[in-house]
Amino acid sequence: MVDSKSTFSIKNWSKDDQPREKLLHKGKANLSDAEWVAILIGSGSKNESAVNLCKRVLASVDNNLSALGKLSVKQLMAFKGIGEAKAVTIAAAMELGRRRRGGEALIKDSIRSSSSVFELMQPVIGELEHEEFWIIYLNNSNKVIQKHLLSKGGITGTLVDVRLVLKNALHWGATGLILTHNHPSGTIKPSQADKQVTQKLKTAAESLDIKVLDHVIITEKAYFSFADETLL
Template identity: 50%
Template sequence: MSIKFLAEDDRPREKFLLKGKNALSDSELLAIIMGSGNRDESAVELARRILETVDNNWHQLSLLSVQDLMKFKGVGEAKAISIATALEIGNRKALQEVPDKIQIGSSNDAYKVFKVFLSELRHEEFWVLFLNQSNKIIHKSCLSQGGIAQAVVDIRLLFRSALEHVATSIIVAHNHPSGSLKPSAEDIKITKEIKEAGKLLKIELLDHLILSQKSYFSFADENML
């Protein structure tokens, strides 16, 4: 059944206009992005089925490649690219949130910022928060991406960015896709190197977080800085 045969209240586009974007379910939003379903399913039904495979989690959906999305009946290359594009816009919007409203007062505050980008990844990434004298975020950035094993960090690039943003302190973080929160010997080594490099530039390393899907490890909380 196509959308045009559904009751008006169930048509995503019409519902968007009549009731506003907040009235739409996740599957209705995804249906609008796709535009159509397949011979057996409406766009809403197809969207609902796709979302169910990722536990109705937008972040998990964003991890699917174009090829992964094309495995669903009715999702060709154009639809898959549309879905991936919409999710990437969402990611970039999150990166561009007004930073001066976010103040870091604890490791948990930093974790809440980092987990949006790191907690569900299947590969390692290394991120940094650049802070001003009031511990407010002035910029956040992904410095490197790696395989399952590691993400390589270039300390020179890290502090070049810190100087460009006139940061007085930084908080770094990376994820462990394995789920282990135990810092490796390399994690400890790079933390010490970053801290020592920061001393020369008077840019303090406040913390290094290791994230899993549901928790985190803080070097500062464990007195390992």
């Protein structure tokens, strides 16, 4: 009797072809990206294995996991064999990976350089399609006390309320600030407005003995540091 189910589970594959078994017996390093995603979705269709389906999805984004993480649930569901439940599972895994990276950066004892600011904030704002302006509040040891979303904007800009920045600094007892925002366009060159708001915040903070240590512009793969370029 022919099985009429339209999908088949990974459990029905030979042991050598099962990603779960491969993980258990050979270790995490031996699985491909497609096999990891196949474990998430659990099954393919009667005409395509879960791994081949995932290879097809990954090929559409040039096998780039960062690009896969940008696909919406609706975009994932456009692939034959990916229903809502599977699309949500993939999206959830990608988001957890992004948040884990941000959490690991925050665990570090202190901000030691512009690169550590990039590590902390790139998972948060580096891939957004709109601008967000964040303030990182630090103590005397440059340890992160709080990172705070100040404002959201459009594709080309966002608003900065100097009074709110300093109010929060006093509330959290911060002695140092790092300004950071993203450029969805991908360019890391600061605009005249970026320079003006940096100077405005620096001047205002100095009156309260609070230092603006840097302003870091972040994109998906690169950043610009005002401190590194001696613009502070």
